[in-house]
Amino acid sequence: MQTRLAVAALAVLSAIALLSTACVASGAPPAVGNPGDSSELLWLKAVRGQQAGIYDSAGRQVLLRGTNFNHLGDYFSTDPSLPTVATLDETDWADAAAQGMNVVRLVTTWSAWEPVRDQIDLNYLARVRAAVAAANAHGIYVVIDMHQDAWSKFVFTPAEETCPAGTSHQIGWDGAPAWATMTDGYPTCTPGGRENSPAVRAAWENFYKNAGGVRDELAQLWGFIATEFAEDAGVAGFDLLNEPGYGFDQSITLVGLAQFYAAAIAEIRAAELEVNSAGGSALGHVVFFEPTVNGPFVATEFSADPNLVFAPHNYGESIVGNGVAGFLDLLAGALQTLTKAYGTTSWIGEYGIFTSDQAQATAYMSRFNRIDDRNPGAGGTWWQWEQQCGDPHNANGAYPPSAEWLASQQQNCTEAPRMNTACTARSYPRAMPGRLTSVVAEPCGGAVTVTGRTSRPSTAVLWFHSDSAVAPTVTGIGLGGSNAVQSRGGWRVTVEVSSDYKINLA
Known part of the structure; x- marks a missing residue:
């Protein structure tokens, strides 16, 4: 999440300026009905084209606003004494509802879903089901997110290894299981941010090339998830892959990512049809898709599926372009242009600022919210509700950890490590x-x-x-x-x- 290059973002803005509107047939929202003051979570549908947006089954345009819950993420452990995630409980859902949230982007991880190839962890499925049920009980929709950062928790530099000059230890993150991680012997030490580790880039390159069928495996996992939640109106949709990384070749990256998106969408729709053929009532979930972590995006014509939403992240002047006046406005406008090119609405899956200066945080979030209201799309979710002491975001700059750092960090471990972002x-x-x-x-x-x-x-x-x-x-x-x-x-x-x-x- 927190590794971006402003120069890459500016290159993307230049590319967006060359786009024309995608050739997507305009869809029609559901007919307007009147559910009265019912608080039932109605089925959601995305519409593309002239009336792009997310609508409920009563024909009302919906804004989904909330936060990211990472409690079910499977993260790299810097030290056994530092928990990587907080415990998800009733207090979290009640407090989120009290902030007026009507959606949570629920972080899930491939390595937790499928730790052994072709073997789904049904206990993990049960945890996801429980989270969805708890959210829905508080009037909150769930977007199930397939999260990753820097490919996997299995790509890291051992603490005892000495990195060459100009490089540093790569901390592990989250994402793919070990069996799907093919780094071809490339070094893990990184010459820059977490995405720049040669081993990370090799793993992505192999994914985009579908080496060993790993890309197909992740698409098929989405088919399984779609089957399990096919009839759940309280699931707003599926976010196919968080911040996709990049291999060594940009063309291979973008073509391979588009092929993955197309395959995952096909698996989801096939699963829904199969549920219906067995007498079920799957109406089809919204599918959310993202650009790559450093900006380049799949071709605007990658899919004609009518139930899609573009879900970029906007960290303008927070992580990207910090100190560049007006960059937040510029990036927001560019993302709107790209959204129109896809013929979809947009949903900002992550945004936020990371500072202990509350005045600065309030000023930034106030400005973000005003910009967001001018082009609200389908809403968005800020990053993130809680961040535990052992989360790699906290340990990133301290890996490998010293005894002094560990002793200090252990003081930050709490039952509810809220981010307390301003103006949410x-x-x-x-x-x-x-x-x-x-x-x-x-x-x-x-x-x-x-x-x-x-x-x-x-x-x-x-x-x-x-x-x-x-x-x-x-x-x-x-x-x-x-x-x-x-x-x-x-x-x-x-x-x-x-x-x-x-x-x-x-």
């Missing part, structure tokens, strides 16, 4: 009948104004972040009755709307 509790529209046309909100909670257009009368759902015991005031145009229900952290507000409408909550 926001007022926003959750489900807007027909088409959402604008959002203007206070960046750290409070007043929000939305506009939309619907062909039939229906009910809008919004979250109003407030600790006040007084319900928000509802005003606007094209409105009928409204209802506000308080819970910890804010108010769930439902408003009857028709035709062209405007809702003000204050």
Whole structure:
């Protein structure tokens, strides 16, 4: 997550400027119905083309806003005394709901799903199922994410090894199982960031070449997951591969990644069809796809599947282009251009800032939120809810660890190592009948104004972040009755709307 090169990002922006809109047939959102003030998690569908967005089965455009939960990730252990993830429990879900979140991007790991080739760990499946059920019980959708960083926890430099001048020890991260990790004897010591280790790049090169069928194996794993969750409306969709890395050859990387995406989508759709042929009711989950970790992206015509969402990460002026004034705005605009080229909506799978300076964090996140509201796409999830003391993100600069560092780091191990990122509790529209046309909100909670257009009368759902015991005031145009229900952290507000409408909550 935290290794980027601004120069690579700028190269990507130049490439995006040459794009034209993808030739994707415009899809149609579901017909507008009226579920009233029901809090049921309805089935979600992505639409491509002129009305690109994510919609629920009542024909309401949906924003999915929340955070990343990495509690089920399978990470490299720097030292047995340092846990790599926190325990996921009821408090996490309740606190996330109190911040108004309606989605969690759930980090899962290939090495945990399939530690032995062709053998799925059913205990891990049960843990994922339990997490989905707990989220749904709090009104939170789940995006199941196949996470990786620097390929795998099995690619690392042994602590006792001496790295050549100009290189340093590579810490292990997360991702592929050992059996799928083929580094061809390349050295692990890295001349730069974690993605630059020759061993990491060799592993990616072999994946993109489908050496030993490993690329097909991961696609088939997605078929299994799709089967298991085929009828779960509370699963918003599947994020195929977090921040795909790059091999030695960019052409091999981008072609191989596109082939993986196409194969994984085919496996998912085949699994859904098989469930339906057996009498099930799989309506088809949204599939989220990403560009590579350093920016280059698959061809815009890689898939004609109608149920896709582009899910880039935006760390402008946080990790990428830090100190470059206006880079956040520039990157956000470039990602919107690329989104249009794919003919999809966008969903920002990761964003955030990493600083102990709360004033700086608040200023950055306020600015990010305002930019995001101007082009909200389908929402996004910030990185990340909790980060345990042994997480490789914490140990990266200290590997191999000294006794002094370990003693100091052990003091940071807690039961709930919250990141406490500023301005993550926001007022926003959750489900807007027909088409959402604008959002203007206070960046750290409070007043929000939305506009939309619907062909039939229906009910809008919004979250109003407030600790006040007084319900928000509802005003606007094209409105009928409204209802506000308080819970910890804010108010769930439902408003009857028709035709062209405007809702003000204050």
